[in-house]
Amino acid sequence: MSSTETVERHLQGRYKHGFFTDIEADALPPGLNEDVIRAISARKREPEWLLEWRLRAYRKFLKMTEPHWAHLDIEPIDFQAISYYSAPKSDKDRPKSLDEVDPKLLETYDKLGVPLHERAKLAGVAVDAVFDSVSVGTTFKKELEKAGVIFCSFAEAAREHPELVRKYLGTVVPQHDNYFAALNSAVFSDGSFVYVPKGVRCPMELSTYFRINAAETGQFERTLVIADEGSYVSYLEGCTAPMRDENQLHAAVVELVALEGAEIKYSTVQNWYPGDEEGKGGIYNFVTKRGDCRGDRSRISWTQVETGSAITWKYPSCVLRGDDTVGEFYSVALTNNYQQADTGTKMIHLGKNTRSKIISKGISAGHGQNAYRGLVKVGKQAENARNFTQCDSMLIGKRCGAHTFPYIEVQNPTAKVEHEATTSRIGEDQLFYCLQRGIGEEDAVSMIVDGFCKQVFRELPMEFAVEAKALLEISLEGAVG
Amino acid sequence: MLKISNLHATVDGKEILRGLDLEVGAGEVHAIMGPNGSGKSTLGNVITGREGYEVTEGSVTYQGKDLLELSPEERACEGVFLAFQYPVEIPGVNNTYFLRAALNAQRKHRGEEELDSVAFLKLVREKLEVLHIGDELLHRAVNEGFSGGEKKRNEIFQMAVLEPRLAILDETDSGLDIDALRTVAEGVNRLRSPDRAMVLVTHYQRLLDHIEPDRVHVLANGRIVASGGPGLARRLEEEGYAWLDEGGIAEVAEAS
Ligand SMILES: Nc1ncnc2c1ncn2[C@@H]1O[C@H](COP(=O)(O)OP(=O)(O)OP(=O)(O)O)[C@@H](O)[C@H]1O
Numbered sequence: 001m002s003s004t005e006t007v008e009r010h011l012q013g014r015y016k017h018g019f020f021t022d023i024e025a026d027a028l029p030p031g032l033n034e035d036v037i038r039a040i041s042a043r044k045r046e047p048e049w050l051l052e053w054r055l056r057a058y059r060k061f062l063k064m065t066e067p068h069w070a071h072l073d074i075e076p077i078d079f080q081a082i083s084y085y086s087a088p089k090s091d092k093d094r095p096k097s098l099d100e101v102d103p104k105l106l107e108t109y110d111k112l113g114v115p116l117h118e119r120a121k122l123a124g125v126a127v128d129a130v131f132d133s134v135s136v137g138t139t140f141k142k143e144l145e146k147a148g149v150i151f152c153s154f155a156e157a158a159r160e161h162p163e164l165v166r167k168y169l170g171t172v173v174p175q176h177d178n179y180f181a182a183l184n185s186a187v188f189s190d191g192s193f194v195y196v197p198k199g200v201r202c203p204m205e206l207s208t209y210f211r212i213n214a215a216e217t218g219q220f221e222r223t224l225v226i227a228d229e230g231s232y233v234s235y236l237e238g239c240t241a242p243m244r245d246e247n248q249l250h251a252a253v254v255e256l257v258a259l260e261g262a263e264i265k266y267s268t269v270q271n272w273y274p275g276d277e278e279g280k281g282g283i284y285n286f287v288t289k290r291g292d293c294r295g296d297r298s299r300i301s302w303t304q305v306e307t308g309s310a311i312t313w314k315y316p317s318c319v320l321r322g323d324d325t326v327g328e329f330y331s332v333a334l335t336n337n338y339q340q341a342d343t344g345t346k347m348i349h350l351g352k353n354t355r356s357k358i359i360s361k362g363i364s365a366g367h368g369q370n371a372y373r374g375l376v377k378v379g380k381q382a383e384n385a386r387n388f389t390q391c392d393s394m395l396i397g398k399r400c401g402a403h404t405f406p407y408i409e410v411q412n413p414t415a416k417v418e419h420e421a422t423t424s425r426i427g428e429d430q431l432f433y434c435l436q437r438g439i440g441e442e443d444a445v446s447m448i449v450d451g452f453c454k455q456v457f458r459e460l461p462m463e464f465a466v467e468a469k470a471l472l473e474i475s476l477e478g479a480v481g
Numbered sequence: 482m483l484k485i486s487n488l489h490a491t492v493d494g495k496e497i498l499r500g501l502d503l504e505v506g507a508g509e510v511h512a513i514m515g516p517n518g519s520g521k522s523t524l525g526n527v528i529t530g531r532e533g534y535e536v537t538e539g540s541v542t543y544q545g546k547d548l549l550e551l552s553p554e555e556r557a558c559e560g561v562f563l564a565f566q567y568p569v570e571i572p573g574v575n576n577t578y579f580l581r582a583a584l585n586a587q588r589k590h591r592g593e594e595e596l597d598s599v600a601f602l603k604l605v606r607e608k609l610e611v612l613h614i615g616d617e618l619l620h621r622a623v624n625e626g627f628s629g630g631e632k633k634r635n636e637i638f639q640m641a642v643l644e645p646r647l648a649i650l651d652e653t654d655s656g657l658d659i660d661a662l663r664t665v666a667e668g669v670n671r672l673r674s675p676d677r678a679m680v681l682v683t684h685y686q687r688l689l690d691h692i693e694p695d696r697v698h699v700l701a702n703g704r705i706v707a708s709g710g711p712g713l714a715r716r717l718e719e720e721g722y723a724w725l726d727e728g729g730i731a732e733v734a735e736a737s
Pocket residue numbers: 492493495497515516517518519520521522523524566
């Protein structure tokens with residue numbers, strides 16, 4: 001799947017009589033079998049052991065059935081109708097300049113404050129290689145190398161750092177963890193790999209901002225982040241541009257490993273194509289994200305802002321294995337039109353004196369359905385575990401819904417688990433208060449929503465927070481009135 | 482400036498205002514008194530265009546324009562301000578940020594340049610000083626966790642910054658301590674000018690001790706049933722509303 005196709009599709013969707021270009025792609029024919037997996041592995045020039053690993057996962061996948069427990073209404077997915085590998089198109093098929101790109105798409109970039117040369121890239125325009133994400137990546141790479149930090153594509157890591165990949169891959173999210181994780185393990189296309197050595201504070205925020213938006217992005221990324229003893233890393237992933245992706249299924253796996261005293265902050269701003277106003281099209285976003293606080297005194301914090309996708313099914317989790325470890329989850333999930341989100345977190349307390357905090361903000365507008373599903377589990381050995389959960393829902397309009405499903409399993413009597421939940425309709429009185437001061441309706445709504453999300457936005461790095469805010473505004477356009 | 486004729490309005494299908502007439506000229510301050518549930522807040526909501534308040538008959542003209550044609554935010558931008566009887570909380574939205582967004586929306590409407598944060602902060606500090614309000618309320622979210630009196634003070638502060646043409650204060654004096662009452666009076670008196678008008682909805686004479694109104698009206702059962710000079714308010718405070726004839730509109734002679 002490339003951005004070119006994305007733009008094409010977008011153009012077709014918006015303009016019935018728009019031009020149509022026949023695109024040739026280096027894609028595998030639709031279908032899922034062992035040969036497809038072999039072909040993917042060969043194209044990525046993977047070592048033999050990784051191919052074997054994929055095949056093992058595929059065999060497990062075949063024995064599993066799709067989950068049905070999420071609070072979602074999903075059309076059955078035909079896994080044989082999906083193409084599992086699609087390489088970027090050649091430059092000649094791309095739009096030649098921004099003039100050929102849907103102005104509406106550019107307008108969106110404009111609102112997001114994406115710089116001009118980035119816009120071209122996001123829209124899939126063939127631009128000068130200077131703006132290529134690969135070269136952007138390499139400028140940072142020098143500085144990272146000096147610090148000993150490894151930050152590269154997953155395929156590259158499998159070739160260059162096999163010992164690290166083999167040691168940690170699948171140790172946080174086992175292949176058979178769930179249906180989509182098994183599928184991902186078999187067919188993952190690419191993703192990122194991060195290793196921060198002992199005692200190193202990563203000198204910059206690591207971001208897949210470019211790569212996720214670049215043409216190479218597959219539907220099945222695999223991300224592995226390892227923070228060695230006493231290290232710190234902040235990792236951002238985002239598709240902050242509303243990418244009009246035609247993929248039906250996006251099933252990523254993210255594994256985080258924090259060793260003794262290490263800290264990982266993982267932030268996501270997700271805005272995959274949500275489908276149109278009637279609920280046609282859009283991404284099915286089934287993602288397994290889990291962090292393992294493996295060493296004592298380690299800390300993992302997830303922050304996510306989810307505004308895209310037709311369907312989101314996602315529970316970034318923390319396994320608090322070491323003693324004195326801390327897990328945090330800050331989430332804003334917005335659903336508009338016919339979007340559905342079933343998201344939340346799992347905090348698994350295994351070590352002593354472990355602490356977790358969950359702040360979840362769900363916003364529903366239009367016919368959107370938003371469910372928070374959270375599990376707090378305290379194991380037998382987890383003396384003095386503490387959890388605080390705050391789960392707030394905001395409804396905009398009368399046809400949307402919010403649902404909260406907290407699950408609490410406590411096996412140790414010293415545990416303290418607190419849960420607070422609120423649901424509010426965006427106050428007609430709040431809205432009127434703003435209007436009466438002269439603030440227009442859309443500005444008023446985004447102001448109120450922004451205030452509602454403040455606790456989560458505060459956790460994001462500055463630029464990301466600004467983008468997240470802009471995204472919410474765009475996603476809510478026309479939600480009221 | 483404001484002319485209301487034979488105004489009928491319903492809420493949830495129930496008629497609350499039943500043929501209300503009121504005229505407020507530029508430079509004037511009018512007080513409206515009246516029993517609980519008589520329709521005073523409803524009048525404020527109808528004038529400012531709140532959703533759910535339906536005008537079934539009559540007209541409201543403001544500066545020669547049909548006010549009922551305009552959206553709530555247009556009315557605000559045209560200089561109509563309501564100090565709410567119960568100001569709402571907007572969690573997470575900074576008070577200063579909110580007020581700047583409001584002021585700039587209004588300036589934009591008037592074709593004036595928007596104020597940057599430095600210029601705005603300067604303006605805000607001036608107003609705080611005049612009104613003897615501390616600046617701690619600048620750093621908090623809009624009305625969030627404010628005490629009743631702080632909320633009312635915040636309304637007056639907003640009014641001072643926005644400098645409306647027509648200000649309606651709905652029981653802004655209720656529940657205030659003496660100092661806060663002075664703040665409210667100060668806010669109103671500072672804004673008094675030949676091209677502005679104000680309507681004070683109140684139950685008590687004590688506000689009117691600080692602000693001398695030009696006219697006092699009694700609203701009962703959705704209509705103005707009596708009007709007079711400042712003396713009317715004093716008489717109401719002493720005698721209540723029972724002596725008023727609800728049948729016809731009375732022009733009450735000055736008692737003092
Ligand atoms: N949203 C509403 N739904 C139903 N009834 C309403 C609504 N708003 C006002 N009313 C009714 O309209 C009448 C007038 O209310 P209003 O708030 O205007 O009175 P008021 O004169 O301001 O009283 P107070 O002095 O107690 O503030 C009351 O009977 C009230 O119950």
